[in-house]
Amino acid sequence: MACVMDTGDMDRAIRRIAHEILEKNRGSDDLVLLGIQTRGVPLAQRLALALEGIEGSAVAAGSLDIGLYRDDLDQRPKMELGATSVPVPIGGKTVVLVDDVLYTGRTIRAALDALADIGRPSRVQLAVLVDRGHRELPIRPDYIGKNVPTSRSERVSVRLVERDGEDGVVIESREAT
Amino acid sequence: MNHFLTIEGLPADDLNGLLDDADEFVEVLHRPIPKVPALRGKTVATMFFEPSTRTKMSFEKAAKALSADTMSFSPGTSSLSKGESLKDTVLTIKAMGTDAMVVRHKATGAPWRIAEWIEQPVLNAGDGAHQHPTQALLDSLTIRQHFGTLEGLKIGIIGDIRHSRVARSDIQAFSTLGAEVTMVAPRTLLPVDAAVFDATASEDLDEVLEDFDVVYVLRVQAERGGASVFPSLSEYTDRYGITKERFARLKPEAVVLHPGPMNRGVEIEGAVADDPRALILDQVFNGVAVRMAVLFRLLGGESNE
Numbered sequence: 040m041a042c043v044m045d046t047g048d049m050d051r052a053i054r055r056i057a058h059e060i061l062e063k064n065r066g067s068d069d070l071v072l073l074g075i076q077t078r079g080v081p082l083a084q085r086l087a088l089a090l091e092g093i094e095g096s097a098v099a100a101g102s103l104d105i106g107l108y109r110d111d112l113d114q115r116p117k118m119e120l121g122a123t124s125v126p127v128p129i130g131g132k133t134v135v136l137v138d139d140v141l142y143t144g145r146t147i148r149a150a151l152d153a154l155a156d157i158g159r160p161s162r163v164q165l166a167v168l169v170d171r172g173h174r175e176l177p178i179r180p181d182y183i184g185k186n187v188p189t190s191r192s193e194r195v196s197v198r199l200v201e202r203d204g205e206d207g208v209v210i211e212s213r214e215a216t
Numbered sequence: 217m218n219h220f221l222t223i224e225g226l227p228a229d230d231l232n233g234l235l236d237d238a239d240e241f242v243e244v245l246h247r248p249i250p251k252v253p254a255l256r257g258k259t260v261a262t263m264f265f266e267p268s269t270r271t272k273m274s275f276e277k278a279a280k281a282l283s284a285d286t287m288s289f290s291p292g293t294s295s296l297s298k299g300e301s302l303k304d305t306v307l308t309i310k311a312m313g314t315d316a317m318v319v320r321h322k323a324t325g326a327p328w329r330i331a332e333w334i335e336q337p338v339l340n341a342g343d344g345a346h347q348h349p350t351q352a353l354l355d356s357l358t359i360r361q362h363f364g365t366l367e368g369l370k371i372g373i374i375g376d377i378r379h380s381r382v383a384r385s386d387i388q389a390f391s392t393l394g395a396e397v398t399m400v401a402p403r404t405l406l407p408v409d410a411a412v413f414d415a416t417a418s419e420d421l422d423e424v425l426e427d428f429d430v431v432y433v434l435r436v437q438a439e440r441g442g443a444s445v446f447p448s449l450s451e452y453t454d455r456y457g458i459t460k461e462r463f464a465r466l467k468p469e470a471v472v473l474h475p476g477p478m479n480r481g482v483e484i485e486g487a488v489a490d491d492p493r494a495l496i497l498d499q500v501f502n503g504v505a506v507r508m509a510v511l512f513r514l515l516g517g518e519s520n521e
């Protein structure tokens with residue numbers, strides 16, 4: 040088990056991503072952050088706080104559950120549905136999807152489908168804390184906390200104070216878990 | 217959960233889990249595009265051997281909102297009228313390819329029988345005077361949305377409890393979720409085995425009316441012999457109807473539910489049914505959400521085998 044980010048690394052990454060979002064979008068007007076259930080949600084809230092800290096004005100942050108849009112429902116154990124809560128209408132806005140780990144890209148594909156049923160944003164961008172590679176779909180993130188090269192046999196697990204009682208990103212080999 | 221046949225024996229955690237999912241489906245149903253791809257490629261057969269408008273349409277709408285296909289069956293126009301047995305009908309529809317069967321039948325236990333013949337999930341949409349589990353879920357959801365919880369609420373179920381599958385399922389769900397249920401009806405419409413119900417019984421509505429947070433009005437069911445067990449409809453209305461006068465005596469925060477279809481002017485006065493504290497149309501809306509929750513629970517995710 041290797042720790043690739045600690046709480047300080049995560050904070051700095053989130054603050055840097057906040058700056059990048061502001062630079063790319065020339066401010067925070069018309070931004071809506073949507074965290075993908077489950078660990079994307081607290082990350083989106085942290086990012087919203089960081090943006091507010093820099094710009095001085097609040098940024099809307101909500102949550103998106105993509106359980107109903109997965110293409111592998113038949114192959115997964117049943118999961119409880121999480122909340123989808125979109126704080127403002129997203130039509131014409133810039134939506135930043137926020138997730139903890141980007142891997143195959145299938146979650147993001149599902150999230151894009153879910154977004155299309157909710158509204159028509161003018162732009163959609165993607166922020167992830169960790170990009171571990173191994174994409175199976177043509178999806179790339181706009182903002183990356185850390186690139187972590189992995190093998191498919193490894194597991195990247197992001198822990199967040201809000202859910203897990205501690206912050207950190209660790210890589211485990213599947214055999215060991 | 218392989219089938220969804222009855223409320224009996226479902227623990228509070230399971231009921232609340234389904235209601236939590238239903239809350240998410242309420243959100244889905246409020247989206248600009250109220251449809252999700254979760255059950256794409258699945259087929260749901262609705263088999264109503266007894267007439268129904270709202271339950272059948274509600275299940276079909278729920279299946280379609282999950283992107284499942286639906287097949288429907290109505291006995292009047294089917295080979296049942298040519299004498300085909302229930303089992304042959306079920307096996308025929310199974311052979312066409314269906315992933316779940318939603319069954320309503322006048323015979324108690326019919327959905328259990330069908331569940332023995334096929335391996336696909338069977339959903340009970342009402343069997344005889346026995347169970348109507350999705351109705352109990354939608355009623356529980358409507359009450360939970362309004363009050364936040366059923367814990368500690370006093371719920372009066374008024375009317376033909378003896379012949380009502382809605383009452384049986386509701387009493388089980390409401391009491392499991394922590395409410396205190398009172399059955400109110402003339403003796404002829406109280407269950408013969410009232411003692412086995414998790415509820416108290418009263419024959420005098422006016423005596424208990426003011427205790428209730430929720431007044432659940434049952435339909436007078438002429439088709440189940442309802443009209444033959446009290447002297448006249450107007451006497452029933454006099455003693456058990458939710459009139460404007462009785463409505464005015466309820467607690468100010470109390471609400472009124474009715475499973476439909478209503479006999480306006482018999483068990484409920486029109487003005488009461490149209491009052492904002494009558495949640496009857498919320499019940500109808502929530503029916504779609506809870507049926508989505510049950511279909512998704514049975515058909516979404518890894519198969520049970």
